[in-house]
Amino acid sequence: MIVVQDLWKTFPADREHRKELRSKSKDGAVNAVAGVSFTCHPGRIFTLLGPNGAGKTTTLRMIATLMKPTRGTISVAGFDVGQQPQEVRRNIGFLTGTTKLYERLTCSEIVKYYADLHGMDQERFTKRRDELFTLLGIHEFANRRIGKLSTGMRQKVSIARTMIHDPAVVVFDEPTVGLDVITARHIIELIRSCKATGKTVIFSTHIMGEVSLLSDDLAIVHNGKLCYNGTYDDFHTSMKGRSLEEAFIQLVEEADR
Numbered sequence: 501m502i503v504v505q506d507l508w509k510t511f512p513a514d515r516e517h518r519k520e521l522r523s524k525s526k527d528g529a530v531n532a533v534a535g536v537s538f539t540c541h542p543g544r545i546f547t548l549l550g551p552n553g554a555g556k557t558t559t560l561r562m563i564a565t566l567m568k569p570t571r572g573t574i575s576v577a578g579f580d581v582g583q584q585p586q587e588v589r590r591n592i593g594f595l596t597g598t599t600k601l602y603e604r605l606t607c608s609e610i611v612k613y614y615a616d617l618h619g620m621d622q623e624r625f626t627k628r629r630d631e632l633f634t635l636l637g638i639h640e641f642a643n644r645r646i647g648k649l650s651t652g653m654r655q656k657v658s659i660a661r662t663m664i665h666d667p668a669v670v671v672f673d674e675p676t677v678g679l680d681v682i683t684a685r686h687i688i689e690l691i692r693s694c695k696a697t698g699k700t701v702i703f704s705t706h707i708m709g710e711v712s713l714l715s716d717d718l719a720i721v722h723n724g725k726l727c728y729n730g731t732y733d734d735f736h737t738s739m740k741g742r743s744l745e746e747a748f749i750q751l752v753e754e755a756d757r
Contacts, residue, residue: 603647652683
């Protein structure tokens with residue numbers, strides 16, 4: 501489970517950007533995340549939807565202990581991200597497009613490296629690796645160096661690295677951006693398998709089709725603030741004949757007023 505309560509992340513803004521930023525405090529600092537609260541439950545997929553720059557990635561990085569909140573609290577698998585970051589990291593898998601892979605290692609080598617970091621024994625590692633490589637279609641290029649792989653192949657390896665220790669909580673930050681349809685489908689199936697095994701799943705996106713395919717719960721964020729927080733079914737019911745894209749645009753436009 502992930503429990504986020506009154507979460508804020510404030511950055512100082514330079515003079516050039518202050519006029520462009522809407523969500524800011526009196527001293528000109530930027531509120532990238534402003535008072536966000538939500539709960540992600542095991543066995544459900546929680547979607548964080550918003551336009552670019554809305555605060556999605558900042559929120560996920562705080563959940564993953566890569567950033568410290570300015571204020572507010574986050575609990576992951578029962579552990580506080582500020583007080584117990586090491587325990588949080590043991591129980592979480594975090595996929596982000598900014599994490600690079602060492603190009604001189606093979607797929608198998610880099611996944612094994614992360615398994616070793618998590619203290620996995622050989623038997624457990626082998627079983628888990630084979631499960632993930634089969635699900636993601638990695639076996640055919642498992643022994644190729646990362647530097648020789650396509651973007652889609654690298655993303656699959658990044659996911660295997662993220663999931664190798666079988667974490668209870670999984671965070672996906674826009675996992676299908678820039679990928680071909682087949683690779684994106686593999687990733688969507690993996691997210692569904694995480695739900696089926698009772699994991700807590702949160703993923704961010706700005707792709708409407710993924711929202712309707714995957715979401716159990718939905719939070720819409722814009723300018724660092726929540727515009728909606730509830731079940732996807734309730735949001736879909738409230739659309740009243742509009743498309744998901746139209747309902748999203750209307751909600752964001754209303755938040756700007």
